Amino acid sequence: MIGIYNYTVLFTLFGTISGVIGISEAAKGNVEVALFCLLLCGFFDMFDGLVARTKKNRSEFELQYGIQLDSLSDAICFGALPTTIALQITKPLGIFSALSILYLVATISRLAYFNVEEAMRRTKESGSRTTYTGLPVTPSALIFPCLYLLSFWCSEVFPVLFLIGILITAGFHVSKLKLPHLNLRGLLICLGLGMFLLLAYFFFQSMYLFLKN
Numbered sequence: 483m484i485g486i487y488n489y490t491v492l493f494t495l496f497g498t499i500s501g502v503i504g505i506s507e508a509a510k511g512n513v514e515v516a517l518f519c520l521l522l523c524g525f526f527d528m529f530d531g532l533v534a535r536t537k538k539n540r541s542e543f544e545l546q547y548g549i550q551l552d553s554l555s556d557a558i559c560f561g562a563l564p565t566t567i568a569l570q571i572t573k574p575l576g577i578f579s580a581l582s583i584l585y586l587v588a589t590i591s592r593l594a595y596f597n598v599e600e601a602m603r604r605t606k607e608s609g610s611r612t613t614y615t616g617l618p619v620t621p622s623a624l625i626f627p628c629l630y631l632l633s634f635w636c637s638e639v640f641p642v643l644f645l646i647g648i649l650i651t652a653g654f655h656v657s658k659l660k661l662p663h664l665n666l667r668g669l670l671i672c673l674g675l676g677m678f679l680l681l682a683y684f685f686f687q688s689m690y691l692f693l694k695n
Contacts, residue, residue, distance in 0.1 A: 497526030501559035524623025561589035
């Protein structure tokens with residue numbers, strides 16, 4: 483059986499599974515479950531590299547395999563999943579909801595560009611990069627749950643706001659903006675933000691149900 487199946491790719495595979503489940507739930511209209519799956523994808527993606535680097539003496543093939551597997555997983559988790567969520571949320575906008583697909587175009591374009599850029603960089607220098615060009619795709623795991631919280635205050639115009647948000651994010655993905663590479667502290671801050679978003683959702687959902695009754 484071809485492929486590498488050890489603990490270095492487990493987080494990537496767990497993220498992929500979460501992404502596929504999220505797409506299925508979003509397609510059925512269960513947007514909140516899909517957003518939770520997106521958060522899970524972000525969690526697994528944040529730490530898959532750290533886990534992989536704990537294995538010493540990885541061969542070049544293992545390294546390149548992990549990079550390609552991670553990129554393919556990102557296309558599902560942070561490209562197809564957010565797009566499916568957006569298509570559901572913006573469905574009331576009719577034909578304009580199709581603009582959400584531009585997010586998927588931007589995501590896979592960025593991933594392909596990054597893969598080529600990284601391969602070329604490795605021919606000239608070694609070690610990890612210190613900056614990224616454009617917004618990485620992983621932050622969508624925090625951006626879109628944040629946007630969803632707006633639905634508790636402005637439900638009538640929320641589809642429009644979400645569409646604007648996803649298009650702006652798409653623009654940042656393919657921009658030439660220079661951003662620093664996150665260290666462990668930055669990853670832990672993102673993890674804290676994810677937990678805060680979950681707590682905020684349950685709080686606002688409880689308040690919404692209380693006021694409705």
